[in-house]
Amino acid sequence: MLQKLSITSLRKEEDKMRAKADLSVNFCGIEFENPFCLSSSPVSNAYEMCARAFDAGWGGIVYKTLGMESTFKIVMPSPRLNAYNYGDKRFVGLQNAEQISDRNIADNIKDIALLKKQYPNKVLISSIMGFNDQDWETLAKMSEDAGANMLELNFSCPQMAIKTAGHRIGQDYESVANFTSIVKKACKIPVMAKMTPNITNMLPVALAAKEGGADAISAINTIKAITDIDIDNFTPLPNIKGHSAATGFSGPSVKPVALRFISDMYNSKKLDLPLSAIGGIETWIDALHFILMGGTTLQVTTAVLRYGYRIIEDMIEGLSDYMIERNINSLDEILGKAAGKIVDPADFNTQYQVVSVIDEEKCIGCGQCYISCHDGANQAIKFDPETRKASVDEERCVGCMLCKHVCPVWDCVSYREVDTKVDKHAAIF
Secondary structure: OHHHHHHHHHHHHHHHHHOOOOOOEEEOOEEEOOOEEEOOOHHHOOHHHHHHHHHHOOOEEEEEEEOOOOOOOOOOOOOOEEEEEEOOEEEEEEEEOOOOOOOOHHHHHHHHHHHHHHOOOOEEEEEEOOOOHHHHHHHHHHHHHHOOOEEEEEOOOOOOOOOOOOHHHHOOHHHHHHHHHHHHHHOOOOEEEEOOOOOOOOHHHHHHHHHOOOOEEEEOOOEEEOOOEEOOOOEEOOOEOOEOOOEEEEOHHHHHHHHHHHHHHHOOOOOOOOEEEEOOOOOHHHHHHHHHOOEEEEEEOHHHHHHOOOHHHHHHHHHHHHHHHOOOOOHHHOOOOOHHHOOOHHHOOOOOEEEEEEOOOOOOOOOHHHHHHHHHOOOOEEEEOOOOEEEEOOOOOOOOOHHHHHOOOOOOEEEEEEOOOOOOOOOOO
């Protein structure tokens, strides 16, 4: 009997492991089988690439940005990529000087139409960038006629060569409202405006897009940056015939900035539009973080550039297992759950104070916490040279937790709450 119960329990666990959660989402009235999309970039540049991505399991694709070559012919610089490496950590970010599609508009429209014919149940979003009013209207109509489910308006490319497009327009509230309005009048499919992060406050631009009729907002695009310098010839990289520029930076390093912008917009009662989140998504945990901050759909590029379309399998499996383990029936149940806990620093409860706790058994005696605390914090760590163990002087400890973050043993340092008489409304500097 016990053996049968064990076998039955094992089979139930196996069935549970094989089960898949419902990852479908509704975004602007469009059903996505899962929230994972390719963002508008080199990874979504042609029919053959997009077809392989759909076959791999991606729920949607934002096709690489279309422009009118009759207005402005795109010529790409070369070389145009530089990976940001830090110490022994490779590819923690990627700088690119990529522009919008340099392919013929007719070929791109033909590919979009073929993709929708071959994959009618997949979501295809056409990213467009006009250089004048007529361009925006024409590109919107062509995309809709080709079968695109939705449009994304690229107001954000940080290295667009023409000065009446890209992130320069994305910083101009009136232009964003105007071009969004033109596109909305030209088509019937939903319209999403893509924001530039190369601005202090994204919300006014997003509100301008809403004023123009946008149905959704996507963010962020790449951040203008310089990633490296060749110290032999004093040229920043990528070295394009002896010159370089501050161009788009993406990958895991930009995730904290992207999370901030997404939460800003999700928490805005004035905006109240669905969000497509972009910025450093590489794992299912990254994806979950953006969902918890308010992103309904999730766009990925840099991780695909490094690992290929196959990463979708791990992201789907990880997110699905997480939902099953916690009995989460749909992603709507957890959308924005973390964003609601973001407050202004003035609203912090300063009556809550902690001190560090070091697990003596797990301490390896490296002394890093002692050095960092003495040189960068409150001189609250004591180090016994005989036992080679660290301990905490609770009278000096202010709970900054620098010791925890520099400790090489993941769970060696924790903290506990202490009684305090600090004024709850004390000023924070």
